[in-house]
Amino acid sequence: MLNIDAQQTIKALPFHDLVPALRQGFVHGANTPARHHHTVDADTDATLLLMPAWSHGEFLGVKLVNVFPANALEGRAALSSAFVLASAATGEHLAIIDGNELTRRRTVATSALAATYLARPESTTHLVVGAGHVGSLVAEAYRSVFDIRTVLVHNRSAGHAHRLADTLKQQGLDARAVTDLASAAAEADIISCATLATEPIIQGDWLRPGTHLDLIGSFRPTMREADDQCIRRGALFIDTPQALRESGDLTQPIDAGLLTPDDIAGTLPDLCAGTIPGRRTQEEITVFKSVGSALADLTAASAVYRSHGPSPRAHTRQEPS
16 A cells, blocks of 8 residues: 655646546546544534545545644644545555645645636636635646736735735746735736635725635634625635535525525536536636535545556456456
């Protein structure tokens, strides 16, 4: 069984390969039972998450995520994850893959994939809100599918925004940190939010016609990145129906009677399969809300394994001749 660390995982998942792999994965589909939540310690909110998925006759996997918020008090990482990959034909365990980098890269690649259907193809200006572990990778993912020339970076801590902008400048981009979020939003073709905000930070009145808004950060009902006006003005797409139960960007408008599940224009698998249209006009505002999926985890993990392991044919049960 292979043990694939963070750096090997990064190397195995360049975005120019990962985005097309995810597109194929969402079309192909997989069995993805609901994720399991187990409380380890109620006093510290320590939680174990289990996310299983399998594709018949191919790969089977489970992502194990330990969330221990109290670790922050001791300077330790609050989250640790690993992906265990096996053959769905034989049950043989094949690899343990670093879950943190796998999750980080598939998250931003999923948003970039959705944007290929929802953002204007000629988009060149990208506003990234949030310069943390996930947000710092968003621009790279989008550059793999768009001719992004200008990246505007906003972060609650201005120092982090400047550091990310400097890094992007070294990659040849016209990048700058911004403090006036309203002006930056009005300038952007694409806005990506990857924050831990619990109150809306993007206002719908800021969005000019043709903008694509990508909401990555809100993964709990108490978290929110966009206000009600964003939801009202935009054609709303989600990665999976699970988003309707987990993200405050959706649950709060639903609870307030401002949004119903019928208002969702479609899911990412629908877009990838071509069963629904994406962007319909140049002036349309589009919104994509993702919370992550076990299917994307399995697809990314399979790609990592293929780059390190034997041919997948070695893990497919052979019929007698």
